[in-house]
Amino acid sequence: MSRNIYQSLNSFLNRLERFIFFGHRGQPPLELALVGMPSVGLNAPNKSDRFSLKNLLGDGILWAVPKHRRTIEKRLNRKFGLPGYNWKPLVAKTNLRSCNQCGHDHELGVLCPHCYKKVEQETRLMQEKIEQKLGLEPIEHEVVVLYQGEQLEKNENGSNDRKVRVVEMEKPRPVWFSKNLMQKTTAQPADTKEVKPSNLG
Amino acid sequence: MNQADVSKLMSQLRIAVKPHRNLRNPDGPEGRLLKLRKTVTALVKHERIELYYNRADEARGYAELLISNAIRYGDRHKATMELADYWLLEKQLVHKLFKVLVPRLENCNFSYTRMYKAPRDYPGMYYRKSVLELRGNPYPSLLPDYTNNRNLIHNVLLDEARKDYRREKLAELADKIASESAVNAEKVGSEGDAKEAENVEKA
Amino acid sequence: MAGNKMLFQTVLNTLQRFNRLSNIRTYSTSKETVSPAIAKRNELFSEEQRRQKAAVGRVEKIEVRYLGLPEDVTLAMNAHISTPYNCAQHLSDGHCKRSALALKDGNVPWDMHRPLTESCTLQLLNFTVADPHLINKAFWRTCSFMLGAALENSFTDEAHLQLHSFPGPNIKSGSFVYDIVLQAQSWQPTKAEMRALSAAMIRLAAKDLKIERLDVNNELALEMFADSRYKREQLPSIAQQNQGRVTLYRMGTHIDISRGPMVASSRFLGKCTVAAAHKIANEGDKDALYRVQGVGLPAGFTLDHVSYGTLEERARKLNSARLPNEPFEEQHQQIA
Numbered sequence: 001m002s003r004n005i006y007q008s009l010n011s012f013l014n015r016l017e018r019f020i021f022f023g024h025r026g027q028p029p030l031e032l033a034l035v036g037m038p039s040v041g042l043n044a045p046n047k048s049d050r051f052s053l054k055n056l057l058g059d060g061i062l063w064a065v066p067k068h069r070r071t072i073e074k075r076l077n078r079k080f081g082l083p084g085y086n087w088k089p090l091v092a093k094t095n096l097r098s099c100n101q102c103g104h105d106h107e108l109g110v111l112c113p114h115c116y117k118k119v120e121q122e123t124r125l126m127q128e129k130i131e132q133k134l135g136l137e138p139i140e141h142e143v144v145v146l147y148q149g150e151q152l153e154k155n156e157n158g159s160n161d162r163k164v165r166v167v168e169m170e171k172p173r174p175v176w177f178s179k180n181l182m183q184k185t186t187a188q189p190a191d192t193k194e195v196k197p198s199n200l201g
Numbered sequence: 202m203n204q205a206d207v208s209k210l211m212s213q214l215r216i217a218v219k220p221h222r223n224l225r226n227p228d229g230p231e232g233r234l235l236k237l238r239k240t241v242t243a244l245v246k247h248e249r250i251e252l253y254y255n256r257a258d259e260a261r262g263y264a265e266l267l268i269s270n271a272i273r274y275g276d277r278h279k280a281t282m283e284l285a286d287y288w289l290l291e292k293q294l295v296h297k298l299f300k301v302l303v304p305r306l307e308n309c310n311f312s313y314t315r316m317y318k319a320p321r322d323y324p325g326m327y328y329r330k331s332v333l334e335l336r337g338n339p340y341p342s343l344l345p346d347y348t349n350n351r352n353l354i355h356n357v358l359l360d361e362a363r364k365d366y367r368r369e370k371l372a373e374l375a376d377k378i379a380s381e382s383a384v385n386a387e388k389v390g391s392e393g394d395a396k397e398a399e400n401v402e403k404a
Numbered sequence: 405m406a407g408n409k410m411l412f413q414t415v416l417n418t419l420q421r422f423n424r425l426s427n428i429r430t431y432s433t434s435k436e437t438v439s440p441a442i443a444k445r446n447e448l449f450s451e452e453q454r455r456q457k458a459a460v461g462r463v464e465k466i467e468v469r470y471l472g473l474p475e476d477v478t479l480a481m482n483a484h485i486s487t488p489y490n491c492a493q494h495l496s497d498g499h500c501k502r503s504a505l506a507l508k509d510g511n512v513p514w515d516m517h518r519p520l521t522e523s524c525t526l527q528l529l530n531f532t533v534a535d536p537h538l539i540n541k542a543f544w545r546t547c548s549f550m551l552g553a554a555l556e557n558s559f560t561d562e563a564h565l566q567l568h569s570f571p572g573p574n575i576k577s578g579s580f581v582y583d584i585v586l587q588a589q590s591w592q593p594t595k596a597e598m599r600a601l602s603a604a605m606i607r608l609a610a611k612d613l614k615i616e617r618l619d620v621n622n623e624l625a626l627e628m629f630a631d632s633r634y635k636r637e638q639l640p641s642i643a644q645q646n647q648g649r650v651t652l653y654r655m656g657t658h659i660d661i662s663r664g665p666m667v668a669s670s671r672f673l674g675k676c677t678v679a680a681a682h683k684i685a686n687e688g689d690k691d692a693l694y695r696v697q698g699v700g701l702p703a704g705f706t707l708d709h710v711s712y713g714t715l716e717e718r719a720r721k722l723n724s725a726r727l728p729n730e731p732f733e734e735q736h737q738q739i740a
Contacts, residue, residue: 362715
């Protein structure tokens with residue numbers, strides 16, 4: 001309490017002092033020009049004869065400051081990182097190729113995003129259809145997906161009694177999804193290693 | 202029994218079961234295994250799934266093992282059935298394993314599954330993604346197919362080389378037949394003269 | 405140590421013998437300087453190229469409609485100056501690297517480094533397009549052309565090599581061909597010699613040499629090939645078929661007559677083997693005509709060694725293309 005009284009008295013005396021020294025010259029008090037700045041700097045020359053920590057600090061706080069100089073190596077490492085370990089600047093990627101099918105760029109060894117998106121959407125539609133059709137029945141046959149206007153292929157005997165689960169998509173087959181690629185060959189694997197000339201002419 | 206047949210006696214996995222991966226789970230090791238069982242189940246059910254690389258890589262080994270054992274021992278084998286019961290959470294898929302996948306893959310000389318690295322958005326998440334699929338699925342292919350183009354230069358060259366080879370073989374065959382018939386003709390030549398003479402008399 | 409020395413000595417002996425026998429250069433004796441005749445030919449070529457470029461005069465704009473990946477675009481190019489390669493430069497680095505041949509207006513194969521003359525549509529072809537017929541043919545022709553360059557680089561002056569010509573490309577025959585005249589009537593090439601020739605081809609491919617095209621008139625062509633007897637003999641008939649113009653191709657310092665088109669650069673040759681050299685006929689009392697054959701694949705095509713071995717085996721058989729000393733059946737078949 002008494003400290004507060006001392007402080008307010010002190011500031012009043014300060015103001016009074018300033019008013020006596022500067023007030024009669026008709027200039028506005030400097031605090032108005034520099035709002036928020038500690039008045040210490042301005043007053044210091046006048047009070048240089050007596051040192052006080054309070055004058056030095058004013059209302060501010062003295063933060064921690066670097067004690068030692070940081071070497072150039074350290075500063076550069078902080079700025080750019082270490083090559084091969086944690087290199088911070090941008091590096092050009094050389095493992096990019098453009099897709100032969102769609103011309104979009106993709107990473108080497110990774111599927112082309114554009115082509116993959118197309119296939120993924122179609123796969124998702126097919127999976128939904130298959131799951132709907134399946135229900136909770138035990139799965140005992142291969143699934144065959146037929147697009148609009150397609151018919152189930154006959155088996156080797158020419159009869160139509162292939163045991164398959166037929167799933168129909170209510171849209172035409174996409175042009176890029178060639179049916180030919182999915183066909184399995186009916187040719188029997190060779191049981192001899194001898195190559196005979198056949199199908200000549 | 203030749204060597205090729207002997208090798209079939211041993212179960213040889215094309216894709217081995219991978220060492221333990223850190224698939225972190227709040228439920229501990231059981232939760233981790235449940236995660237893998239869910240993945241194997243989904244793979245058998247959907248035939249093509251997209252997931253994180255680590256999970257796919259480990260689950261792939263177990264799926265290969267399951268299919269390989271199913272092909273080797275069939276559905277009358279208790280241990281295999283227990284294995285299928287463990288890995289497949291939806292029990293209708295046990296039917297699918299033995300009745301659909303075994304006939305489809307039993308003559309397969311390479312791995313039963315395929316794994317691709319899936320693209321991810323840039324910069325996206327750190328984790329890599331992958332696509333895991335069973336071979337012989339009904340979905341559109343993920344890779345472009347170059348094998349069908351007969352007009353690519355090496356295909357043209359190989360086709361012509363094959364035709365050339367066949368032509369040569371045919372010529373050899375024709376030569377052989379011609380020489381054999383010539384030898385036969387010489388052999389029967391002396392007997393034939395007598396017969397011809399008889400024929401002429403009859404006529 | 406002693407073993408190493410012996411090995412080195414053996415290799416040296418082999419190389420010396422090899423040099424003596426065949427006059428084929430090996431790595432160490434590779435030709436660095438070009439002969440004055442070739443230098444002069446190149447000078448004339450460059451001069452004519454400069455003259456033609458200067459003769460274009462006022463630059464005229466043309467519209468080139470590019471069809472293909474990633475999207476169709478219209479480019480404003482300069483008539484008689486811009487080439488399909490320049491169009492590819494507007495698209496991407498990948499297009500420049502991958503395109504080996506251009507297709508003008510959907511049906512005319514056009515060299516990548518040949519200036520476009522009028523507004524047209526343009527497609528850029530690589531070796532994996534759906535219908536690679538045209539580009540395969542251009543590739544095979546380029547292989548023959550490069551074989552000529554490899555032969556010219558490989559033989560020493562004592563061999564008195566003279567390039568004759570090469571027949572039109574026929575991939576189905578299984579080999580590309582170059583006919584040469586050598587001053588040796590009984591040259592039986594050894595395996596090592598053939599391997600050295602194959603290596604010369606691979607070295608050419610590794611150099612990534614641009615293949616340039618130039619149409620010149622008959623008189624200039626005669627001047628350029630003043631030292632080459634066989635080329636000079638062929639020139640009048642070629643010029644006669646083509647309104648007095650002759651199409652020349654240059655790769656590095658090698659210049660040859662060809663109808664074209666060819667692929668953009670020597671880089672496109674991948675795996676390559678010079679398989680055989682067959683003697684065809686005697687020329688005079690010292691020289692003889694030989695047919696050198698090889699087989700190759702574009703860069704990026706992989707083939708297992710068994711299949712490639714079959715192709716090599718087939719390429720060793722004498723190619724049945726028209727021989728240079730046979731009389732003309734069709735005028736067009738003289739030079740590809």
